[in-house]
Amino acid sequence: MSERQNIEWKKIWHDDYLKWVCGFANAIGGVIYIGKDDNGNVVHLENYQALMEYIPNKIRSLMGIICDVNLLEENANKYIEIKVNPYSVPVSLRGRYYYRSGSVKSELTGIELNEFLLKKAGKTWDDVVEEGAGIQDIDDGSINQFIEDSREKGRLPDTTGLSSLQILDKLRLTEKGKLKRAALILFGKDPNRFYPNVMVKIGRFGIDSSDLKFQEVVEGNLVHLLNEVQVQLNYKFLTRPVDFAGLHRIEKGEYPVAALREMLLNGLVHKTYMGTSIQIRVYDDKLSIWNEGVLPQGLDLESLKSEHNSRPRNPKIADSCFKSGYIDTWGRGTLKIINSCKEAALPEPEIIEKDGGVQVTLFKKNQESSPVKIENNLLEIQRAFGAISDRIKLGADKNKEFLREHFEVIAEELRESFRLTSGKLHESFGLTSGKYISNTALTLELITITPEIKAEEIGAILDVSERTVQTYLKKLKEDDFIERIGGRKEGYWQIIKQDS
Template sequence: MLHNNESQNVEFKESWHDKYLEWVCGFANAHGGTIYIGVNDDGNVIGLSDSKKLLEDIPNKIRNHLGIMAEVNLKEDAHIHYLEIIVPPYDVAVSLRGHYYYRSGSTKTEYTGASLNEFLLKKAGKTWDNAIEPLANIDDIDVTSLNRFIAEAEGKGRLPDVSGLTPFQILEKLRLADEKGIKRAAIVLFGKDPGKFYPNLTVKMGRFGTDDADLRFQENEEGNLVYLLHEVPNQLNRKFLIKPIEFEGLQRVEKGEYPVAALREMLLNALVHRNYMGSMTQIRVYDHKISIWNEGTLPEGMSLDALKRQHPSRPRNPIIADVCFKAGYIDSWGRGTIKIIDACKEAGLPEAQMNEEDGGFLVTLLKTGVESGVESGVESGVESDITSQVLHFLSQKPLSKSQIAQMLGKDKPTRYLNELMNKLLSDGVVEYTIPDKPNSRLQKYRLKNND
């Protein structure tokens, strides 16, 4: 048995198939790795009948199909032969028949669409926002947005002296333009009509009831980043939130329906760190929670757990991030997610939920007061609110306890929810869908006499 276990850099295969060239490609595009052929998933050597032939064939196939070199060694364990393929990491992008693969965690993924574009730029030592937009010129820049940015950056001590400069010269100072033209970051930040260049510079907002099926109304805000940072909160105040919030220049905030400091960081992170060639940013407001999703997963090597502690700042769009730093919108220490967590803690809420979902990053806040009621059940007003929500859920369809917990924003049923469901059962308000099997995994609750 091999001492190595399957991991991000080690893969076991019982026999060789040419399809495994995809794994070689994935390791070459990531951090390198080792593939053992003739070894099962448990790390036990089972051997190869054609090991000597494969020892000659595999290096040739790797060279001919991938254009790279890999070290292939014949190994022996208790007189049983197996192969070791050592793949080094490559600085250039490696493809197999026009497809680009990547080793992420313990899985192999293929880059397509926007993620492929971002990968190729990274391998070339570039970022999307630092590239010149060949179809743009200074007339595509909204001077009002640029002046608003300069006014908000005053007093932060981060902006170079731009007094007396033309708009183009200011962009040069901010590294948003050079002798070759206007960069993509300038269009995103200050463009008159950025949607003309990149179609999804939009924030889509939807007001839902208790779940995604209950859409009540929606609105879109489209424009450059400076515009969206101010207009999205205004739109949320006008139509989506019960208690208005106040983003004073995006610097000082007041307490509202949700921890506003958390909302501010959620919006900034979603707009500054998103993949601008992907889908639009989406904000969903429910009766009991609010979530913000943006296209683009975490940087390579960054885990969800790292977001809860001090971690380095590794922005997807470093030019955009630097300009926003100069205005005081964000800092450069990777503290945005920590600020969200701290704001929820100060408001008496559990940690905000942060997940990678559908090729993007999702942050969810639970309404002030609701979740604390789920946990403790002490406040009679809050308890009544939770009960009414549960009864509303069950008026739509039968639900399991886990489903009810998720609709309340919990990963699993809490002690208070268990006690509440037992009380509703004993009071005859709800009943089991499978009365004779109360502990069945298929068990659900429904309102009594609710046909």
């Protein structure tokens, strides 16, 4: 018999091994052999008689549990077997709690201890009543949006004429008229008032994590985050906008919508809400989503690549997401991510455990195996454009030459993604293929390439004053090409999609 998850070999007894007993009792049980070396060979215990009395008494007095302690013999060598049963109640050793996960014994503290104690009490974090909250902390608009989103699937019970509190009660998000934590996460006006980091951080990086170009933080309840994260990704981080409602649509040159949506939903449903925020990192060639919270006991990374039973960390939140249609079938989320990438001819996603959480990374097509000409791809233009500081050093003549050379690609992007017709472009800028392109048009191109660009940076690239740039921006705003999102320092320019 080999040493494994629920078996330990020890040559001699030491009181420190009581932590292993505690860890087994809090997990799935196990056996500790005293008198076996690391290879499983029996070594004779000289003090076995004293240990047969000492060990069970020590376990009982310090932990309040009873274990079977048996004396065994092999080739005239005596050794001891300690059988530890799993306990439905939490077991502590001198006021500390230990848990056996895999082949590792660890002390439970902080968030892990809180979740462990709740589990032993038959509860989960999101099923606990939030005593300081009331119906005044619930956003009716989010509930209405939730109900509207649920209509297509038809899984939600009839809510016609019900108040917000009655709807929450139907969703089992209340207890004796009081709100559970799940209700605040799903529909709270300001869930961050009760719990830290109910938010998604999105960062745009260059070649690696040390090259942060800009970032955005989206706060709010789950219904709001599902919509607003999409908006931020579309208008600031992704080359081509995506429609999260169109789950079967594949965006050419970007990432499958189904994969992005499922990654975000997985993070929101399985997140440790007393931990840190969900983090989305967007690079030139990949996108990753990380959420805090380790995999459940018995589920490993390999299991995620095939159909498996889902054990959501927050089952109340997961149940509501299922009824709304946000989640189709539990246990298939990672398969959807993998399969949608396969259908889009993208590399297989990477799923890893990292920093106490799970990270899923999508990759774009391998540029070496599928080369893309710079004149036919906006992303390649963005890469070639490089850092703004580098463009400034080149001088206005070279910058304008670069921008004019690729303006047709930008015009095509504006037409395809934002419905800016050739007629409107011509009307505003007098554009005709091969003819002069104004600085106002080049300003729009700069905004398309780099939404976070500042007026003074545009001026430095085009070699005009900031005041002149403000004139260009004013015209673009008056012609309904652009609008400003956020403040001067942290905001960005957003291109306005035209009506069909």
